[in-house]
Amino acid sequence: MSQMKLISHIDNIPSTPGKFKMEKSPYIHRLRFHSSLAKLTFWSFVFLGLILVFFFRSTTSSSPIPSDLSRTYSWGGLAWEKRVRVSARIRASNGLLVLVTGAAGFVGTHVSAALKSRGDGVLGLDNFNDYYDTSLKRARQALLERSGVFIIEGDINDIALLTKLFEVVPFTHVMHLAAQAGVRYAMENPSSYVHSNIAGFVSVLEVCKSANPQPAIVWASSSSVYGLNTKVPFLEKDRTDQPASLYAATKKAGEEIAHTYNHIYGLSLTGLRFFTVYGPWGRPDMAYFFFTRDILRGKSIPIFEAADHGTVARDFTYIDDIVKGCLAALDTAEKSTGSGGKKKRSAQLRVYNLGNTSPVPVSNLVSILERLLKVKAKRSIMKLPRNGDVQFTHANISSAQRELGYKPTTDLQTGLKNFVRWYLSYYDSGNKSAQ
Numbered sequence: 390m391s392q393m394k395l396i397s398h399i400d401n402i403p404s405t406p407g408k409f410k411m412e413k414s415p416y417i418h419r420l421r422f423h424s425s426l427a428k429l430t431f432w433s434f435v436f437l438g439l440i441l442v443f444f445f446r447s448t449t450s451s452s453p454i455p456s457d458l459s460r461t462y463s464w465g466g467l468a469w470e471k472r473v474r475v476s477a478r479i480r481a482s483n484g485l486l487v488l489v490t491g492a493a494g495f496v497g498t499h500v501s502a503a504l505k506s507r508g509d510g511v512l513g514l515d516n517f518n519d520y521y522d523t524s525l526k527r528a529r530q531a532l533l534e535r536s537g538v539f540i541i542e543g544d545i546n547d548i549a550l551l552t553k554l555f556e557v558v559p560f561t562h563v564m565h566l567a568a569q570a571g572v573r574y575a576m577e578n579p580s581s582y583v584h585s586n587i588a589g590f591v592s593v594l595e596v597c598k599s600a601n602p603q604p605a606i607v608w609a610s611s612s613s614v615y616g617l618n619t620k621v622p623f624l625e626k627d628r629t630d631q632p633a634s635l636y637a638a639t640k641k642a643g644e645e646i647a648h649t650y651n652h653i654y655g656l657s658l659t660g661l662r663f664f665t666v667y668g669p670w671g672r673p674d675m676a677y678f679f680f681t682r683d684i685l686r687g688k689s690i691p692i693f694e695a696a697d698h699g700t701v702a703r704d705f706t707y708i709d710d711i712v713k714g715c716l717a718a719l720d721t722a723e724k725s726t727g728s729g730g731k732k733k734r735s736a737q738l739r740v741y742n743l744g745n746t747s748p749v750p751v752s753n754l755v756s757i758l759e760r761l762l763k764v765k766a767k768r769s770i771m772k773l774p775r776n777g778d779v780q781f782t783h784a785n786i787s788s789a790q791r792e793l794g795y796k797p798t799t800d801l802q803t804g805l806k807n808f809v810r811w812y813l814s815y816y817d818s819g820n821k822s823a824q
């Protein structure tokens with residue numbers, strides 16, 4: 390009320406300085422002085438308020454930093470620790486104790502399930518970010534839960550959480566799959582790549598280097614490190630200094646960071662360069678997945694073409710083959726050689742291509758999907774955008790064959806058949822809708 394009065398009083402005072410006259414009455418003088426001070430204060434508040442409104446609107450609507458990066462997760466407590474221990478219980482003789490990061494992801498779910506089913510102790514970690522439909526991640530989590538794998542909800546940048554996990558379970562291995570995947574999303578949200586693929590990887594390595602005993606680490610790099618390399622098939626020692634996307638650059642950075650932690654701290658590190666992995670429970674941002682969705686909806690699908698009508702082809706690799714490669718990499722990983730943060734002797738450092746050795750033009754992938762779905766696709770031929778995608782990928786897998794016994798056995802027709810069967814049953818049952 391008093392403020393209202395003050396405001397109405399202020400309104401009666403001339404605002405033009407030239408009209409502001411000194412009054413003789415000391416009371417009126419004091420009143421005028423206070424009134425002008427109040428007026429100044431009032432307008433300052435209004436101005437400040439406008440600035441704050443503008444600031445908050447601009448930070449919430451266009452901030453490149455997603456809310457996920459600053460999310461906090463609750464963890465800890467006796468019941469929580471018990472679940473961690475139960476999940477990590479080994480049931481096979483010589484079983485491994487594996488922390489799987491990115492366990493609610495496509496590859497992470499399959500790898501965790503495979504490890505668990507052969508009797509290894511497995512604990513998952515995932516931040517369930519919303520890069521794609523989180524209900525799919527939750528469904529994968531429920532699937533793992535049923536086979537006895539607990540996924541901790543947390544971020545790989547949370548060093549306190551990672552340290553706690555190592556206190557509760559002496560992991561022998563870390564299968565590091567958590568990452569910001571996808572090539573084009575980097576233009577929308579570059580910081581998420583730095584957060585998960587660089588800072589997050591360093592956090593994982595920091596904790597592993599200090600753990601006693603240090604675990605061996607197998608982690609997902611990517612075929613995208615070959616970037617603009619035109620020599621095919623891609624061999625591990627080929628140049629990888631021409632990344633075509635920020636995603637590729639962060640994976641390349643990961644390979645260099647891995648070298649450093651191996652060199653200084655004696656961490657045993659194996660990087661796996663996956664080539665376009667597909668299959669049931671896959672990632673909705675990948676072409677085979679959203680082509681299926683859009684063909685079924687009668688929407689047109691973009692088929693990219695390189696310069697001079699050049700074919701765009703991918704070395705599609707079925708998830709079960711990738712899982713076998715991951716398990717073989719874990720099984721053949723030597724122990725890390727450091728302790729107390731110091732290296733005792735040199736440790737194993739490896740990089741392998743995990744591909745299928747037979748690139749398939751994307752248009753052939755669409756033809757297979759058409760046959761499986763019994764629906765004709767509306768193809769829209771477009772120029773390959775220069776924002777991250779490369780024209781083709783083709784793996785030379787002789788190192789993985791020789792040293793890991795890796796031998797992909799699923800052709801694209803068979804793998805897509807499995808995928809389509811899963812897709813139809815997953816999205817047709819219940820009320821889930823493909824986003």
Ligand SMILES: NC(=O)c1ccc[n+]([C@@H]2O[C@H](COP(=O)([O-])OP(=O)(O)OC[C@H]3O[C@@H](n4cnc5c(N)ncnc54)[C@H](O)[C@@H]3O)[C@@H](O)[C@H]2O)c1
Binds near residue numbers: 491589611
């Ligand atoms: N799928 C492919 O074709 C392919 C190809 C090459 C490389 N890779 C690599 O393989 C790995 C697995 O890929 P995917 O296809 O399963 O991807 P995905 O996105 O399904 O799985 C990654 C998981 O990591 C989680 N994650 C991301 N950032 C995190 C963080 N900061 N803390 C905790 N969890 C985090 C996500 O929530 C997600 O569940 C990734 O490193 C990816 O870069 C995949």
